[in-house]
Amino acid sequence: MQGEEVQRRLAALREQYAERIGNDLQTLMAQARELAARQRAVEPEALESLRHGLHRIAGSAGTFGYPALGQEAREMELWVQTVLETAVAPTSPMLTTLHDRLSGSYRLLENSATASVAEPQADYELVSGERAIRIAIMAEGDTHGLLQSLSGFGYDCRCLTQIEEWRSWRPDVVIIDTAHVEPAVWQASVAEVPSAMRVLLSDDRGFDARLQAVRAGAQGFFTHPLDVPALERRLRHLVSLPQQDPYRVLIVDDDVELAEHFRLTLKVAGIESRVIDQPSDVLRGLREFVPDLVLIDINMPGCSGTELARLIRFDDDWLRIPLIYLSAESDAERQAQALAQAGDDFLVKPISDVALTAAVTARAQRSRQLSQALARDGLTGLIKHPAIKELIEIEQSRTQRSGAEACVVMIDIDRFKSINDTYGHGTGDYVIRLLANLLRQRLRRVDHVGRYGGEEFVAVLPACSLDNACEAIERIRESFAQMECVAGKAVFHATFSAGVSSTFDWTDAGALLEAADRAMYEAKQSGRNRVCVARDTSV
């Protein structure tokens, strides 16, 4: 969906909302009038219905450009709430006053035909990821190795020397070696591109050096000798390269228009969401959509948000997902009560689009980082052994169902023991991460790559022919062999051997993996640093 289309739909929603809220106010006025005219005591159910109606308006009017109406509804809601809690029957004059305030609100709505709707944020653009990320390196001496390594990961890297180059090339990230470049020099260059993110390199590991980096506006800090895979991970995190799937948010709210408004607002910021207006559908929504976080309205008929949060927490599968209440409840004590039952945080409605997007992004990012840390290998951030085996099974059965070919690749770093023995275990780990990052960068978004064992990796390539898989792995093999691995003052090259098998040749997931493993051994036997294809010799 393009930005203009989203804005058009948001405007249509606002119109729809104004019409609905007008009808809701008229219904509430009729209820208050009827209650005021009664000779007998008012039942709590009738008051609860009034409160619920006012609560919905209080939580949504601000979002659609009617902040004064939202505030007025909130005050009326609190009044009804107090009456309900004190269990003192409201008198007829009290209810007449409520009716008059509701009429005032209705006039407020009519007079706000040109409501002060917040303009779409100028800095919101649909997420794209078309050009390569530009990285400028400011360092003394030989930067060839770093340039080559980062280029190998798909970044467009340059060392810029002239101010004019900074102005015209406009890097996304600047890496500055503060140990060798004077502050005045790098600050003048960086001032030309204030939007560029800064990563500082230093010889000093201490707290003060880190604090200075924070004060210099740095988003990353590394010390020499440089851990290139860790630097690359930080860069990917900073620029959110497109292989990062959009964050996913499940919105549970019975106010369909408000929920749709939230969905579209998040969509503009590149966040995918799905709306559920029936609490009973939430488990299905979680299973099908697998969100990074859930936004839950507190006040819903039939099942409250807190009950729903507790119900979700019954299931271990969803323990890692933050449950955030999005509610018009502004009373701190009630918020604390809700959080004590379940749920992780509170966002108070009405909430501006900018605040909603910022709050959701920060929490979704944290949630994703945590679940990745749990499900992934600590050294490389790749998926672990059991998950990768499951993915092979999924691809195998997809081939049987739809006839699409998928490939499995087994990759093993060559003579890894001797790398450990020569340069130490730490350098061995560094080489493992170097290859992990390269695989992640070079494979497609739909591909999966896992760490199978020590220096062994498995890649699963869906919708991919054997020829294409071999070509892709061959290119990665060449890049890896050219990368410079740094161990103190020493520079060396590492290589890998790989075996590729196809779901067309093996119908059993275990046999498919074994075939890739056999082909990888064949590559080792025939000299290493090569890719071999598994052939089905039984046919």
Ligand SMILES: Nc1nc2c(ncn2[C@@H]2O[C@H](COP(=O)(O)OP(=O)(O)OP(=O)(O)O)[C@@H](O)[C@H]2O)c(=O)[nH]1
């Ligand atoms: N640094 C490091 N080493 C590991 C890790 N896991 C396994 N290893 C080491 O990796 C080495 C693997 O060596 P081998 O399987 O004998 O094979 P190789 O030396 O890679 O030789 P070929 O595979 O025949 O090319 C062993 O020495 C393991 O101790 C790890 O996480 N980090």
